Amino acid sequence: MKVLLPALLTAGFLFSAQSLAKIDEPDVEADCEKIADYAALGNAAYQKGDYVKAADHFRDQVAWSEFCQHPQSALATAYNNSALAYLRQGQLRKARAWLALAAEDKKSQYNLSRMQDSLAALAKPTSPVGEYWQYAGFGSWNTVEVKAKGDRYEIHYDGLYMGAMALYYGPNIGEFTAVAAIKDQQAVYHQSDDSDYGGTCDVEMVFSDENVALKTHGDCGFGHNVRADGEFVRVAP
Numbered sequence: 220m221k222v223l224l225p226a227l228l229t230a231g232f233l234f235s236a237q238s239l240a241k242i243d244e245p246d247v248e249a250d251c252e253k254i255a256d257y258a259a260l261g262n263a264a265y266q267k268g269d270y271v272k273a274a275d276h277f278r279d280q281v282a283w284s285e286f287c288q289h290p291q292s293a294l295a296t297a298y299n300n301s302a303l304a305y306l307r308q309g310q311l312r313k314a315r316a317w318l319a320l321a322a323e324d325k326k327s328q329y330n331l332s333r334m335q336d337s338l339a340a341l342a343k344p345t346s347p348v349g350e351y352w353q354y355a356g357f358g359s360w361n362t363v364e365v366k367a368k369g370d371r372y373e374i375h376y377d378g379l380y381m382g383a384m385a386l387y388y389g390p391n392i393g394e395f396t397a398v399a400a401i402k403d404q405q406a407v408y409h410q411s412d413d414s415d416y417g418g419t420c421d422v423e424m425v426f427s428d429e430n431v432a433l434k435t436h437g438d439c440g441f442g443h444n445v446r447a448d449g450e451f452v453r454v455a456p
Contacts, residue, residue: 250386251287254280261300265307274304282358286386295321299330301358306330311338312454316352316360319452344453347372347401347426351451356381359390363424363431363451371400374408374424376433380444393441401426410439422447429453 261276277300284297302317311334318327351363359379366373373396380391397408401424408422420437433447441447 246387247287251283254283254287254289257283258297258300261304265300265304268307270304270307274301274308277301277304278358282386285357291321292324295324295326299324299326302327302330306334310455311341312452313352316354316452316454320354342456344428344456347404347431348456349453350455351431352454353449353451355379355390357385361451363433365431368398371398372406373398374406376408376422376447378441378445378447380442382444391442391445393439393445393447395422395439395447397422410437 257276257280261273261280264270264273264276277297281294281297281301284294298317298320302314305311305317306314314334315331315338318331321327346367347365348367349365351365353361355361355378359381361379362375362377364375364377366375375396376394378393382388382391395408395410397406399406399408404426406424406426408424410418410420412419418438418440420435420439422439423434423436425432430450430452432450435447439447
């Protein structure tokens with residue numbers, strides 16, 4: 220499969236921390252001034268062919284660009300940089316997930332158009348086995364991972380809530396693992412009230428070729444504002 224590789228986007232941007240000054244102006248301002256450095260480090264790694272390291276630096280560019288409330292055009296550049304680093308690794312679906320964060324941006328549309336033939340050539344999934352992403356903010360993703368386990372599946376959910384100061388204090392987190400059958404493209408995680416993690420809850424999961432939709436009923440005892448809900452897009456295989 221031949222993958223068309225668009226040119227990398229780089230940019231450095233000015234920072235204004237007025238809305239965050241009341242929190243910790245010296246630290247916030249200094250950290251926000253590092254965004255151009257993250258972009259430059261990512262670009263340097265990208266040019267050397269170290270696309271894993273480039274993706275790490277571009278993720279930092281994304282996270283701090285969002286935190287520091289850069290304009291949408293700057294965020295789109297950071298998302299596209301992350302997408303191109305994954306594209307160079309041959310991870311087309313992950314690249315597409317990053318581009319979808321700024322789907323209306325012309326850079327995203329151009330890069331996605333260059334990927335369309337390669338995406339169309341990917342083998343159609345034959346089972347729910349794979350990895351699924353849902354954007355949590357600040358460069359981080361909620362994930363669902365599905366592995367075959369005999370005639371059933373091991374389903375692992377990792378969820379995050381990226382609060383306003385998550386880049387300093389970390390996110391709220393929640394997770395579950397279920398070994399279950401997936402029948403008619405549906406599965407359920409059930410947690411009883413004697414669980415170590417919280418009260419009774421059920422997480423319904425509905426799979427399709429390219430995504431899984433989660434819906435939680437009850438309180439699973441995750442971190443504050445963490446909830447297994449919404450659509451997750453397939454990013455692997």
